[in-house]
Amino acid sequence: MKVLPIRGKMSLFYLVVGEGGMILVDAGLAGEERLLWRQMQALGRDDLQFIFITHAHLDHYGAALAIRAKTGARIVVHEADAAALAGGETPLGTVRSRGRLVRPLLPLAERWFGPPPTPADVLVQDGASFAVGEMSLQVVHTPGHTPGSCTVVVNGEHAFVGDLISGLGRPHIQRYYAHDWAQLPLSVQCLRALPGLRWLYPGHGRTPLPPLPELR
Numbered sequence: 029m030k031v032l033p034i035r036g037k038m039s040l041f042y043l044v045v046g047e048g049g050m051i052l053v054d055a056g057l058a059g060e061e062r063l064l065w066r067q068m069q070a071l072g073r074d075d076l077q078f079i080f081i082t083h084a085h086l087d088h089y090g091a092a093l094a095i096r097a098k099t100g101a102r103i104v105v106h107e108a109d110a111a112a113l114a115g116g117e118t119p120l121g122t123v124r125s126r127g128r129l130v131r132p133l134l135p136l137a138e139r140w141f142g143p144p145p146t147p148a149d150v151l152v153q154d155g156a157s158f159a160v161g162e163m164s165l166q167v168v169h170t171p172g173h174t175p176g177s178c179t180v181v182v183n184g185e186h187a188f189v190g191d192l193i194s195g196l197g198r199p200h201i202q203r204y205y206a207h208d209w210a211q212l213p214l215s216v217q218c219l220r221a222l223p224g225l226r227w228l229y230p231g232h233g234r235t236p237l238p239p240l241p242e243l244r
């Protein structure tokens with residue numbers, strides 16, 4: 029199993045390649061499906077089976093619909109973020125610090141990068157599990173950033189954390205946007221409790237990160 033990070037304009041998304049199939053975690057901005065086609069062409073593979081969306085923000089699900097249309101992969105999201113996804117929305121919750129500078133730009137960003145309404149195929153809750161070839165996938169509900177934010181754990185070792193943890197600068201817990209600030213440290217605790225994690229893959233910044241580094 030191999031993790032190929034795809035660096036979009038705003039976020040990172042990940043193609044996870046197993047012998048018996050592939051999955052995508054997040055889907056970048058609308059239009060960034062092109063970055064994925066390039067990777068798939070280089071691999072000579074087209075067996076994408078699932079598109080896991082860690083949360084309903086435009087830089088994480090923008091291209092999901094286009095990718096589903098071409099590959100037939102099913103879009104998976106936590107039920108608490110499904111309505112925002114289906115509405116093409118980007119709920120920021122409350123913003124702090126530098127996030128305040130970005131909030132007024134959101135309508136503009138939505139006009140430029142507005143994700144199409146994206147009804148998911150599979151709605152999940154905490155603990156949902158999937159098998160793709162030899163890979164085992166587990167969805168861990170890690171809310172706070174958005175109500176339905178999730179971490180996808182592959183083979184018990186690789187955790188795709190979305191925007192719960194950021195790799196921008198020194199790795200840190202989300203500090204700009206949250207639906208529920210008090211949930212963020214609890215969600216990190218939830219990851220700390222998972223035995224065997226080897227790498228974290230954040231939605232922004234440096235990747236991968238060692239498991240649960242000193243987070244501030």
Ligand SMILES: [Zn+2]
Pocket residue numbers: 039085087088191231232
């Ligand atoms: Zn993000």
Ligand SMILES: [Zn+2]
Pocket residue numbers: 083085173191
């Ligand atoms: Zn986000």
